Amino acid sequence: xxxxxxxxxxxxxxxxxxxxxxxxxxxxxxxxxxxxxxxxxxxxxxxxxxxxxxxxxxxxxxxxxxxxxxxxxxxxxxxxxxxxxxxxxxxxxxxxxxxxxxxxxxxxxxxxxxxxxxxxxxxxxxxxxxxxxxxxxxxxxxxxxxxxxxxxxxxxxxxxxxxxxxxxxxxxxxxxxxxxxxxxxxxxxxxxxxxxxxxxxxxxxxxxxxxxxxxxxxxxxxxxxxxxxxxxxxxxxxxxxxxxxxxxxxxxxxxxxxxxxxxxxxxxxxxxxxxxxxxxxxxxxxxxxxxxxxxxxxxxxxxxxxxxxxxxxxxxxxxxxxxxxxxxxxxxxxxxxxxxxxxxxxxxxxxxxxxxxxxxxxxxxxxxxxxxxxxxxxxxxxxxxxxxxxxxxxxxxxxxxxxxxxxxxxxxxxxxxxxxxxxxxxxxxxxxxxxxxxxxxxxxxxxxxxxxxxxxxxxxxxxxxxxxxxxxxxxxxxxxxxxxxxxxxxxxxxxxxxxxxxxxxxxxxxxxxxxxxxxxxxxxxxxxxxxxxxxxxxxxxxxxxxxxxxxxxxxxxxxxxxxxxxxxxxxxxxxxxxxxxxxxxxxxxxxxxxxxxxx
Ligand code: AGP
Numbered sequence: 050x051x052x053x054x055x056x057x058x059x060x061x062x063x064x065x066x067x068x069x070x071x072x073x074x075x076x077x078x079x080x081x082x083x084x085x086x087x088x089x090x091x092x093x094x095x096x097x098x099x100x101x102x103x104x105x106x107x108x109x110x111x112x113x114x115x116x117x118x119x120x121x122x123x124x125x126x127x128x129x130x131x132x133x134x135x136x137x138x139x140x141x142x143x144x145x146x147x148x149x150x151x152x153x154x155x156x157x158x159x160x161x162x163x164x165x166x167x168x169x170x171x172x173x174x175x176x177x178x179x180x181x182x183x184x185x186x187x188x189x190x191x192x193x194x195x196x197x198x199x200x201x202x203x204x205x206x207x208x209x210x211x212x213x214x215x216x217x218x219x220x221x222x223x224x225x226x227x228x229x230x231x232x233x234x235x236x237x238x239x240x241x242x243x244x245x246x247x248x249x250x251x252x253x254x255x256x257x258x259x260x261x262x263x264x265x266x267x268x269x270x271x272x273x274x275x276x277x278x279x280x281x282x283x284x285x286x287x288x289x290x291x292x293x294x295x296x297x298x299x300x301x302x303x304x305x306x307x308x309x310x311x312x313x314x315x316x317x318x319x320x321x322x323x324x325x326x327x328x329x330x331x332x333x334x335x336x337x338x339x340x341x342x343x344x345x346x347x348x349x350x351x352x353x354x355x356x357x358x359x360x361x362x363x364x365x366x367x368x369x370x371x372x373x374x375x376x377x378x379x380x381x382x383x384x385x386x387x388x389x390x391x392x393x394x395x396x397x398x399x400x401x402x403x404x405x406x407x408x409x410x411x412x413x414x415x416x417x418x419x420x421x422x423x424x425x426x427x428x429x430x431x432x433x434x435x436x437x438x439x440x441x442x443x444x445x446x447x448x449x450x451x452x453x454x455x456x457x458x459x460x461x462x463x464x465x466x467x468x469x470x471x472x473x474x475x476x477x478x479x480x481x482x483x484x485x486x487x488x489x490x491x492x493x494x495x496x497x498x499x500x501x502x503x504x505x506x507x508x509x510x511x512x513x514x515x516x517x518x519x520x521x522x523x524x525x526x527x528x529x530x531x532x533x534x535x536x537x538x539x540x541x542x543x544x545x546x547x548x549x550x551x552x553x554x555x556x557x558x559x560x561x562x563x564x565x566x567x568x569x570x571x572x573x574x575x576x577x578x579x580x581x582x583x584x585x586x587x588x589x590x591x592x593x594x595x596x597x598x599x600x601x602x603x604x605x606x607x608x609x610x611x612x613x614x615x616x617x618x619x620x621x622x623x624x625x626x627x628x629x630x631x632x633x634x635x636x637x638x639x640x641x642x643x644x645x646x647x648x
Contacts (some may be wrong), residue, residue, distance in 0.1 A: 051134070052120040052146040053226065054243055054308050055207040057217045057262040058234020060239050062116030065236060067103060069448030070118045074099050074637075080121045082146040083543070086209045092144060094133040095117075099594045111299070114264070115217060117207045119146035122642055125253045129399030135209075136175040138182040139167055141599070142211045147174035148239055149203035149224040150647050157199065157569060177206065189213050189403055190259065194274050197257055203646065207237055216263050222256040224646055225396045225424060228267060230281065235262035241420070245288040250281045253422035280419060298635045300442035300531070304621050305490060308483035310447040311454050311614075313436035319480060322473045324462040328431055330414065334466045336388040341380065341412070342369040343403045344391040345645070347445040347526060348452060352391050353519035355456025356614045361610065362464045362472070372399035373648075376406050386412040391456070393440055393448035394644035395423020402648075417455055419448050433459070442636045443643045444531050446621050449523060454482060460610075475608040482614055485605045489618045492602070496619050499586050499600060500626035502557050503534060510551065510578075511538040511557045512575030514571050517561040524559060524620030528637050531628035541574040554582035559623070562589045563604060563612040569593070588619055 052073025056062040059561045066083050066581040081102040082094025099120060119134035123557070128646050134146045147173035154173035157180060163167070166179040180199060184192040203223035210218075219226060219237045229236045229244040229251050237260075238244050244251065254260055257272040286296060296302035318325055340359060342352035350370045360367040370380065372390075376399060377466070382388060387405040392400045395418035404425055407414050416429035419437050426432040457479060464471050503509055509528055512523035518540050525538040539548045541560070558578045562568035572595055579597060586600040590612075595601060604615050605639055628635045 050120050051239070051301060053146050053148050053207055053237070054118040055116070055217050055219060055237040055240045055262065056234060057115045058117070058236070058264045059114060060232065060234065062113055063106070063111055065234070066116050067099075067576055069238050070099055070120050070383075072242040074120055079128035080130070081119065081151040082133045082135050083116055083118040083133040083355035084137070084209055085111045086115040086144075086211065086214055088211070088214065090137060090141050090144050090209060090211060092135050092137055094130060094135065096128050096133060115214065117144065117146045117209055117217065120221065121255050131170045132172050134174060136170065136172070136178045140182070143182055143185070143208065145174075145178050145206055146485035147177060147185060148205040148423075148646070149201050149222075151176055151204065152202035153200065154489060158390050164230070173202075177204070179562070181208065185210075187212070189218055189317050190270065190274060192263065193218050193259060194272070197222075197272065204451055205239060216261050218261055219254075219257060220257065220259045221254060223398070223424060226254065227422065228252040228254065228260055228262070230267060234264055235267045237262060241284055242441070244282065245286075249284040249287070251284055251422070252279045252281050253427070254279070255427065284421065298442065300444055300446060300625055300635045303440055303442055303447045304625065306438065307450050307618070308486045308490075310435075310437040310451050311486065312483045313438075314454050315458070315480060316436070318458050319476060322471070322476050324458055324465055324476070326433065326459070326462050327553070328433055329462070332431065334387070334463050337365070337385055337413070339386045340365055340366070340367045340383070341375070341382060341386060341388045341407070342391065343372050343375045343388060343400065343407075345372050345397050345399055347449045347523060348391040348393060348400070350519050350523035350526065351449055351452035351456060352389070352513070353522065354453055354516055355460060357516055357519065358457055358610045359460040359463065362460055363467055363469060365463075372397065372403040376403040380406075382407060382410050382412045384411040384413075387415070388412045389415045389417060390421070390425055390429060391417045391452055392425050393419045393435075393445055393452070395420040395425040396644045397425070397645045398646050398648050401425055401428065406562045417452060419451070423527070429587045443638055443641045443645070444527055444635070446625070450486075450614050450617050453617070454479065457610060461499055472608065472610075475610055478607050478611055482611060485607065485615055486618055488605060489615060492554055493622055496622035497626040499623050500630055500646060502584060502586065502600070503528070503532070503623070503627045504630050506557055507535055508551070508578045509534050509536040510556060510583075511536060511560075512541040512544065512558060512571065512574060513538070513561040514541050514567045515564045516609065516613050517564055517571065517616070520561050520616040520620065521559070523617065524561070524624070527624035528627060530641060531624050531635050532631050533639070534627060534635055541571045544574050544577060549577060549581065552578050552581040552583050556581075557584040557586070558621070559586045559590070561616055562587065563592060564609050565592065586623070588616055
């Protein structure tokens, strides 16, 4: 899970490399490095955060118009100077950066050591540069093709050679890489925000395709080395969207962007109460006898909501599974199964693996993702995009609520396609969700107040039923991942089967009761916790008057199926302010990365 940048142009390479790595730092970092090619290769790398590399580079007067950069999130080998990228060959004529995992690196390393190659690091990535050296006979493209025939696993690679001083070779398989063109340079990076200050014109290559970046042109090749042409795409948002815009943190900015992000996701989807999904017009939904939602983390919680809503309004059997289970549990799916893969980054390894299994089993596959041209978006049969804009904070907020809105639209779309009665009131209210969220955001200070209840707590308990249970699962994940408070979510009806043993004087219980058919039961469960000394925060609607709970927040009354989107906002802000009070690094929580592109 690393960040890569590459620059080949008429200006100095270093500024692009460093600004791009800074944009990618959210992807993970324990070391960073760059190589600049100016007749010879100069590589500078440091353990630790990117700033340490910037400080180290002050000692050099590095000039050169071709270069590569890397921030590392350790997969093989501890964080150290030697294990950081770029990696070079013994003769210092080749340098490369890698994101991914070379799964057969041990056997390749043994083969190369037997040929007399010396390894500096413990990494799998270093195998690639020596293997390339062993195949290089003057034609770098051919040598790269031979390397791709030998290595197994996932990779995004950017390669420099002193013998080809005016170009960079890039290629990928199962790891993200986006290529950009400016008026006088060609660039590449692991993710779009790294390019946006320089260009909005981008290209995507398929697995094992190769691109040669030159200052004024880019050449594309298929796996066999045959030159191919590629159409460019224009990124619909600008660099500011990837910056904080005056907020203290990306997470707070992205929480407040949710009304806009939801408007953008809804745009063009509803016409006179009819739901439009042009992208899905060739699907005959009557062919399916089962629907599977598959995702990880927050995206999985969005699926739990989407699946319940779909089942509630279409009576189709709908299952939801975390991708890391789905892909190894031999699910019963076939050509009559519709599988939906939800992923903000579109690069999550487990979700990608699950998608590929579904395709092997002939299921129809739909991806719901937030990143244009991401691997999952290109592997699925169909793709629907949330339009949340770049989500930089590791803790997902606007991606979650735009996933929810898209999944709700999707459920109503299928009901429409199956000629079922569609709840037009819900369709109308969907369009008012941005306005409702703005009203809730005006009450942020109340959620900041609730957060003070958690300041010195080690544990927090979330309870809910039905759709509210999916909401509290997400609320618990948000709290634990940014504040490091141990937070667990329970089906409220399960409390008496064990978890209530944990409740004692001063325990903080966060309850959600918004679903008319079941809310009164949750409210009874709340009383059980109060009787054991709990301090309760309740998110509900004004249908319910609840005794002896002083911290009640009344959410706007909307159709029950839409309630989860509104419930998310207070839970996000409670998590956010808890993390701030506890001095946590909100945008880059410990041990976490924004997109988990390795298993
Ligand atoms: C969300 O707050 C977490 N950072 C994490 O659970 C995330 O949702 C999960 O890794 C899935 O990522 P994806 O949506 O990019 O596939």
